[in-house]
Amino acid sequence: MAQLDIVDVGHAYAPGIEEERWALKPLNLTFESGKTYALVGPSGCGKTTLLNILSGLVRPSQGQVLFDGADVTALPTKARNIAQVFQFPVIYKSMTVYDNLAFPLQCRRWDRARSDAKVRQVAEALDLHDRLAQPARGLTADDKQLISLGRGLVRDDVAAILMDEPLTVIDPQLKQMLRRKIREITEQFRPTVIYVTHDQYEAMSFAQEVLVMKDGRAVQQGTPEQLFEAPSSTYVGYFIGSPAMNFLTVDRDDRNFALGGRTLSVAWDIPHGTTAVEVGIRPEYIKAVTEPGPNTFPGRLRAVSDHGAQRVLEVEVAGQLLRAKTPREEGVPDGDDVLIHLPRAKVLPYADGQLVLQS
Numbered sequence: 001m002a003q004l005d006i007v008d009v010g011h012a013y014a015p016g017i018e019e020e021r022w023a024l025k026p027l028n029l030t031f032e033s034g035k036t037y038a039l040v041g042p043s044g045c046g047k048t049t050l051l052n053i054l055s056g057l058v059r060p061s062q063g064q065v066l067f068d069g070a071d072v073t074a075l076p077t078k079a080r081n082i083a084q085v086f087q088f089p090v091i092y093k094s095m096t097v098y099d100n101l102a103f104p105l106q107c108r109r110w111d112r113a114r115s116d117a118k119v120r121q122v123a124e125a126l127d128l129h130d131r132l133a134q135p136a137r138g139l140t141a142d143d144k145q146l147i148s149l150g151r152g153l154v155r156d157d158v159a160a161i162l163m164d165e166p167l168t169v170i171d172p173q174l175k176q177m178l179r180r181k182i183r184e185i186t187e188q189f190r191p192t193v194i195y196v197t198h199d200q201y202e203a204m205s206f207a208q209e210v211l212v213m214k215d216g217r218a219v220q221q222g223t224p225e226q227l228f229e230a231p232s233s234t235y236v237g238y239f240i241g242s243p244a245m246n247f248l249t250v251d252r253d254d255r256n257f258a259l260g261g262r263t264l265s266v267a268w269d270i271p272h273g274t275t276a277v278e279v280g281i282r283p284e285y286i287k288a289v290t291e292p293g294p295n296t297f298p299g300r301l302r303a304v305s306d307h308g309a310q311r312v313l314e315v316e317v318a319g320q321l322l323r324a325k326t327p328r329e330e331g332v333p334d335g336d337d338v339l340i341h342l343p344r345a346k347v348l349p350y351a352d353g354q355l356v357l358q359s
């Protein structure tokens with residue numbers, strides 16, 4: 001597997017338009033060998049364009065694509081040695097499962113014994129070992145998608161596996177299972193994987209590193225934990241997490257903050273000269289409490305909704321609506337008057353939509 005670098009890569013589908021309207025604004029990225037990455041963002045943010053630039057389907061308007069340091073920008077897809085998994089499984093329906101998996105190795109003239117061992121190893125990992133003799137035609141969509149993935153995994157020489165919304169045609173009940181399977185397999189075989197999805201949950205549960213995109217820009221790259229704990233912008237705070245991060249307007253007197261006239265104690269300093277500040281806090285960190293104390297604020301319970309094992313409480317505090325996500329077993333507060341606690345360490349400052357912390 002290879003390290004993929006994109007160096008000052010940008011792309012406009014219509015030549016000559018101003019950079020602000022490019023599908024992908026010039027950017028630099030490194031995808032390390034053996035790691036799994038998710039490109040996530042709303043429709044039209046440039047995920048597929050970036051993936052297609054890596055695969056060679058799109059030649060970027062500017063910049064270079066490097067595979068292990070070698071410039072592949074001008075090379076067609078075939079010459080890049082990548083495996084691709086698309087929204088719809090691409091398999092040979094008339095061939096058996098075995099032959100589908102063995103086909104890429106036959107094309108590379110692997111000897112029979114080596115190819116057989118590899119096909120069986122991958123089939124075992126994919127749980128397809130008991131169906132190797134079956135024609136692929138009769139398999140379910142999730143098994144067909146596993147074959148598409150398997151065809152990439154059998155090849156030792158593949159630089160990267162690129163996946164474009166691979167769970168789109170999978171039944172909702174099977175999605176979770178297939179996602180887990182893909183994750184297990186990538187942990188076992190450690191390919192470089194770049195996975196495009198518009199589903200933040202899919203991205204966060206699958207990838208080691210998540211790249212959040214907006215309007216053709218990469219706005220934050222980090223581990224799922226980093227994106228959850230410290231979104232670099234309100235955009236990432238809204239996009240990642242369910243419900244989204246809460247953002248509150250607070251009263252401020254220099255470095256002192258207050259909410260509804262009560263002190264909001266915070267764990268950070270903001271850079272000198274920072275003007276309007278709002279604070280962000282994840283719903284998971286807000287608790288309804290019974291005893292007043294530091295950083296507790298009175299509110300009014302407006303709604304409660306069930307999210308399976310968890311509940312979301314909508315509480316109005318100082319004229320603003322906050323969402324708190326609580327485990328089901330914690331129950332619902334008695335009455336509409338509630339007290340909520342905002343843990344000091346989990347409150348983050350944002351100015352002009354960007355995280356601002358004193359370095």
Ligand SMILES: Nc1ncnc2c1ncn2[C@@H]1O[C@H](COP(=O)(O)OP(=O)(O)OP(=O)(O)O)[C@@H](O)[C@H]1O
Nearest residue numbers: 013014023041042043044045046047048049050198
């Ligand atoms: N072949 C094309 N010709 C012209 N414009 C295109 C083409 N492909 C994509 N675009 C435009 O480029 C921008 C980025 O599209 P892209 O498909 O990369 O986004 P995306 O994040 O993958 O979206 P989606 O999730 O809907 O596929 C969009 O404005 C889109 O309309």
